[in-house]
Amino acid sequence: MSAYVLRRLVGTVPVLFVATTLAFLVLQLIPGDPVNLMLGGVPTSLELRENLRKKLGLDRPLHIQYVTFISRAVRGDLGVSFRTRQPVVEVIRQQLPATLELAAGGMLIGVTFGMAMGVIAGIRPNSVVDTLMMLVAIVGISIPGYWTAMMLIFIFGLKLGWVPIVGSGFPALILPSIVVGSFAVGDIARLVRSSIVEVRNEDYIRTARAKGLPERHVILRHALRNAMIPVVTLLGLQLGLFVGGGVITETVFARQGIGKLLVDAILEKDYPIVQAIILMITSAYVFANFAVDILYSILDPRIRYG
Amino acid sequence: MDRSAARALGLGLRRFARNPGAVAGSVVLVILLLVAVLAPLVTPYDPNAQSVGPPLAPPDRAHLLGTDRYGRDMLSRIVAGSRLSLPIGLLAVSFALVLGTALGLVTGYFGGRVDAYGTKAIDIMLGFPPIMLALLIIAISGIGISNVIFAVGIGGIPRFARIVRGATISARENVYVEAARAMGASAPRLILGHILPNVSAPIIVLATLYIGRAILESSALGFLGMGVQPPTPEWGSMLSEGREFMRHAPWLMIFPGLVLFLTVTSINLLGDYLRQILDPRLRGT
Numbered sequence: 001m002s003a004y005v006l007r008r009l010v011g012t013v014p015v016l017f018v019a020t021t022l023a024f025l026v027l028q029l030i031p032g033d034p035v036n037l038m039l040g041g042v043p044t045s046l047e048l049r050e051n052l053r054k055k056l057g058l059d060r061p062l063h064i065q066y067v068t069f070i071s072r073a074v075r076g077d078l079g080v081s082f083r084t085r086q087p088v089v090e091v092i093r094q095q096l097p098a099t100l101e102l103a104a105g106g107m108l109i110g111v112t113f114g115m116a117m118g119v120i121a122g123i124r125p126n127s128v129v130d131t132l133m134m135l136v137a138i139v140g141i142s143i144p145g146y147w148t149a150m151m152l153i154f155i156f157g158l159k160l161g162w163v164p165i166v167g168s169g170f171p172a173l174i175l176p177s178i179v180v181g182s183f184a185v186g187d188i189a190r191l192v193r194s195s196i197v198e199v200r201n202e203d204y205i206r207t208a209r210a211k212g213l214p215e216r217h218v219i220l221r222h223a224l225r226n227a228m229i230p231v232v233t234l235l236g237l238q239l240g241l242f243v244g245g246g247v248i249t250e251t252v253f254a255r256q257g258i259g260k261l262l263v264d265a266i267l268e269k270d271y272p273i274v275q276a277i278i279l280m281i282t283s284a285y286v287f288a289n290f291a292v293d294i295l296y297s298i299l300d301p302r303i304r305y306g
Numbered sequence: 307m308d309r310s311a312a313r314a315l316g317l318g319l320r321r322f323a324r325n326p327g328a329v330a331g332s333v334v335l336v337i338l339l340l341v342a343v344l345a346p347l348v349t350p351y352d353p354n355a356q357s358v359g360p361p362l363a364p365p366d367r368a369h370l371l372g373t374d375r376y377g378r379d380m381l382s383r384i385v386a387g388s389r390l391s392l393p394i395g396l397l398a399v400s401f402a403l404v405l406g407t408a409l410g411l412v413t414g415y416f417g418g419r420v421d422a423y424g425t426k427a428i429d430i431m432l433g434f435p436p437i438m439l440a441l442l443i444i445a446i447s448g449i450g451i452s453n454v455i456f457a458v459g460i461g462g463i464p465r466f467a468r469i470v471r472g473a474t475i476s477a478r479e480n481v482y483v484e485a486a487r488a489m490g491a492s493a494p495r496l497i498l499g500h501i502l503p504n505v506s507a508p509i510i511v512l513a514t515l516y517i518g519r520a521i522l523e524s525s526a527l528g529f530l531g532m533g534v535q536p537p538t539p540e541w542g543s544m545l546s547e548g549r550e551f552m553r554h555a556p557w558l559m560i561f562p563g564l565v566l567f568l569t570v571t572s573i574n575l576l577g578d579y580l581r582q583i584l585d586p587r588l589r590g591t
Contacts, residue, residue: 011429026446029446031448147567243435243438252549267531278438282435
């Protein structure tokens with residue numbers, strides 16, 4: 001087991017290396033002078049600019065800058081925002097809880113509805129219910145997330161007035177969670193369906209039925225538990241979807257959060273923030289997939305020896 | 307056409323007709339494509355002409371889908387938008403398809419060290435959440451149509467590469483490849499002439515399904531203000547404008563979204579059908 005964990009851990013290094021390099025290069029590759037961006041177009045003396053350049057370390061050779069960038073990042077120093085002059089880490093810390101809240105809500109909705117739909121469709125493959133469910137799943141992956149968000153705000157917020165469309169707290173989290181969750185519902189439903197169809201004819205299911213267990217029991221305790229294994233993997237891969245969903249959803253609902261922060265930072269050319277968020281989200285994605293791999297190998301020991 | 311070919315065609319058509327999703331998807335797509343191609347003839351107004359009607363007028367007989375804040379005709383703008391959204395999606399997928407297929411063919415065919423490095427590269431690319439990759443590209447290269455195509459396409463490269471690599475590895479062992487090699491065919495000839503035609507089915511399926519995704523992603527970039535810029539009519543940026551008038555002129559956000567949704571659904575229904583008939587291995591993934 002520990003050999004497997006170690007092998008997978010080593011596997012994350014190249015991705016993290018590329019992510020750090022890309023994040024570092026953002027500032028080098030953008031057209032124009034970072035010092036100009038930082039000054040926000042305010043006319044300043046040449047001396048002041050040179051001082052600033054020195055202070056930022058932009059006068060040193062590229063490889064030295066890179067080493068400095070990484071060693072600072074490791075110590076949790078990601079520079080200061082061009083716009084607000086606040087430490088980037090501080091800015092992100094303020095926005096993080098809102099994003100985690102939304103991701104958790106989205107995952108809850110995605111998993112609940114996705115599994116329910118998948119099970120119902122999987123029990124009776126090729127029935128009318130199955131076809132309908134699969135149609136819903138296709139619609140789910142075809143609908144633009146930000147449009148779903150706007151339609152929900154329009155119908156349930158503006159027309160019916162059932163839920164608040166701004167503010168904080170649980171009620172304001174309902175609609176955004178539905179939107180983020182809807183990105184995953186279709187994929188989860190498809191996967192659960194095919195898993196259930198597969199395990200439906202296994203011996204242990206027949207045994208469970210033969211014992212006289214109620215059908216509900218057979219499906220939930222016996223079939224679904226085994227069908228869960230691939231779903232766990234999918235959730236790891238879907239983290240990207242939840243992140244992407246956050247970017248769009250936070251913008252539409254004008255919520256606080258990392259996604260909104262990133263979009264604003266790109267549009268305002270606040271590059272230290274862009275660098276930090278790229279680094280943070282990519283690392284989170286890499287480690288989530290790592291955790292899923294480990295979890296998967298615990299659920300299904302065959303993987304470890306494969 | 308000989309008799310067996312005619313029978314196969316008839317069988318295929320009957321199979322197609324039995325799949326209501328595929329039929330509905332194709333009908334909608336054909337209509338959309340026709341409208342996009344014939345746009346200048348079928349749009350009632352110049353999509354960028356202001357004050358062709360009163361501003362923010364609800365749908366009526368003169369303006370079937372209403373007008374926006376500058377009094378521009380929404381129907382004309384949505385139709386004009388299809389001439390942008392569809393090609394952007396297609397170009398992004400073509401970009402991903404060409405580079406991803408090349409990478410997959412080379413890594414799968416040569417194996418050994420080439421495959422080891424290629425697979426590593428594919429894994430690293432898959433390690434990035436697609437939307438992050440797209441936003442990163444936009445952050446570096448700036449806002450604009452060609453950057454959107456590049457940003458959306460790049461996320462597809464590893465996905466094509468992975469599937470093509472797998473198919474190439476199994477196709478490489480076939481007797482006809484062996485025979486061609488024994489006759490002295492060069493590697494490029496073997497890859498392009500013998501292997502590529504035999505791995506094209508999964509490529510076609512993935513490409514179809516990816517077009518829908520590319521259209522959604524590029525419109526999302528437009529919506530975030532990082533894609534096509536106003537006043538050019540593009541579905542994503544139109545939806546972003548519509549958001550501001552949600553309370554008083556909801557048609558500004560309902561119709562562009564509906565068309566976008568219909569387009570992508572049709573493509574995905576067709577892609578799903580192609581997946582079922584062309585590539586049973588992909589089923590359930």
